[in-house]
């Protein structure tokens with residue numbers, strides 16, 4: 001990578017470790033993917049798209065890049081999946097200890113075993129919010145527990161794992177899955193109460209691991225294992241906004257962007273997704289609104305409880 005290249009082309013003085021509040025670590029690892037290769041090219045496509053993005057966010061009325069984004073040297077360890085995971089674990093922990101908001105870009109999903117381990121070491125009562133088409137709960141796959149198919153198995157044992165958008169899994173994963181904490185894509189379509197129910201399950205400290213295949217292939221074809229029936233842009237963004245507003249998001253990773261040079265729209269979508277997540281993290285303009293809204297909502301509920309129940313056909 002060109003040394004002077006900065007995230008989204010931001011000025012160099014905002015891209016130093018000392019100045020930046022955000023660390024953006026690339027792990028262009030593609031050692032265990034099972035179908036389409038190319039997740040190692042994801043970061044460059046993401047970076048290129050980011051450079052062509054407007055840096056003013058209308059919704060939050062903010063320019064979050066001013067917080068500064070530092071990009072360390074990418075992690076290129078690929079002697080084995082275990083060694084890569086260990087290197088990610090060590091490096092992420094190191095930046096967390098410097099009080100940075102650490103974000104990590106894959107690579108395929110096995111990198112998250114290392115990122116989650118680092119956040120779980122560093123933050124009490126961690127919730128891992130896992131957005132993905134796949135359950136990723138295999139204890140071992142193709143001879144290693146550091147395969148992309150095992151991405152959140154360890155998290156299911158060591159953290160409060162909440163899974164959203166799942167629509168593909170192996171029967172062997174049922175044992176490790178806590179279905180009370182899983183929001184299957186099929187159910188989410190018919191009932192949007194999942195948003196609040198998912199947030200209710202979360203502890204204060206939340207780490208988000210987002211596999212881009214959680215999105216519908218109509219908007220996100222550029223991924224190794226696309227699955228029909230996924231999430232769309234607006235509902236995902238609304239959900240994430242609520243999570244950032246109501247919880248302490250301590251970091252996130254985005255994985256499995258497998259770019260297609262003939263279609264750059266998905267790369268741009270991921271660039272925008274990353275920037276939105278940063279904008280939500282650092283501006284929280286709706287935070288008070290949310291509180292007021294929630295209080296008002298509580299008041300209404302209380303008032304409702306006091307008044308005589310309205311007879312409805314449901315009561316019959």
Ligand SMILES: [Mn+2]
Pocket residue numbers: 132133134211213214225256
């Ligand atoms: Mn996946």
